[in-house]
Amino acid sequence: MTDYNFDFLFIGGGILGSSGAMALSVGLEKRGEYARIAVIDVDLEGEHSSTLKNAGGVRATWRNRANIELCKYSIDFFETIKDEIQFRELGYFWMHDEGWWQEINKNHPIYGEYGLAVELYPREAVTEFLPFVDNIDGIAGLSISRNAGLIDHYSLREHYRREAKRRGVVFFDRLYVTKIIVHDYRVTEVIATNIKPTEGNIRDKSELIKTYLINGGAGHHGEVVSFKCDVLINTAGAWSPRISKLYGFNDDWIKPRKRQMVVMRSPEVDLSPYGMVIDTSHVYFHKDADNILAGYSNMDEPYGYNLEFDFGGMDEGSDFVKYIWLPLYNRISKFERIKLLRGWAGLYAETPDRSGFLGRVPGFKNVYECGAHTGRGLMVSYGAGMALSDLILDGKFRDELGHAKDLSRERPSGNLFEELHL
């Protein structure tokens, strides 16, 4: 058995584990201190992670201050590395039905407080801003969030990792955590299995990792690796309830749910001047190279670790036709000749109020968590990492991120309900 010893150990190296590790190493550096920090993941490349499955959208227009602050702090940072992460700050163009229109009007003053440029227009203005729309039925108004747009999630994750490594953080790949030892409400040791198939090609490796992530094991017996640690941080995304269970915390709140995206071709509709466009049907879409990427969060999708894409097909009964093509064609007749190219499925980590958890895990002296930000993980990532590091190193948050305290399991300001799932 191989043994390691670390001061801080992250389980999960997706966007939030990578950002958290970077922020912690930066925080220590600023204090002139050093600590041994490691991140463990069964697949650092992240083929099945939520981080590589997302739509790349970033905005700060949420209902709760905690989410607004984390997103705004992140977007301000994204602007500083704009080229590196291909941040296209082209805005969110949102066609609202009556209910959503009232909601955005209600929240609008808060956006002003945070200096977020959000313009509100009556329904008649929709075709002026979105000339490809030729049916405005059911639209009550249009909001345009200017401090918003699209980023490349891969480059952002690599930025976090590179900055973390530069400060001494060690990333371990192919290690699947199977056991966690707790003494006196304190995690002392994490045990992982080394997933290195002795034979087989890349496809076999990918399937083995997928089997672990779907089933929680694969009957594979690899080398056992032990990590002693002073502080454990659970950043395992949709898999974090499984990690929680290993240290004895029964997490009934975070639930995995499949979300699907499609890539379509429709040369008749030019989306180059826009970031994200959202229809009243809640179908969201944006330009992606020469194609269009679109998604819809099907609320009938059952909870579970399911990564099978089944939104495909142009036949009448297909989910693609029902949830994406018909609503889009109804709004924009130029979408008539759409070509569906491919798609994929990833996992949301959902909570009852659809806001994430960031804080100390109740009942444990040295366990923290950051995750389950549903469709917001990318856009909160920088702020969330910094808030986590503040909490661990100082026991409190910097002023700009003061409402991050609301994201603890105790929900000190009450329920942080967010209706929007994209």
Ligand SMILES: Cc1cc2nc3c(=O)[nH]c(=O)nc-3n(C[C@H](O)[C@H](O)[C@H](O)COP(=O)(O)OP(=O)(O)OC[C@H]3O[C@@H](n4cnc5c(N)ncnc54)[C@H](O)[C@@H]3O)c2cc1C
């Ligand atoms: C279709 C879709 C669209 C989305 N669109 C957006 C969007 O536009 N904007 C946005 O901000 N967010 C979006 N999201 C949400 C965003 O992708 C997630 O919130 C974010 O990626 C979560 O990051 P994470 O680091 O918590 O989890 P992940 O990226 O899933 O990382 C968790 C890691 O933990 C590892 N792991 C799990 N179990 C173990 C174990 N036992 N041992 C070792 N390692 C383990 C996994 O391998 C994985 O790499 C979308 C999500 C989906 C699915």
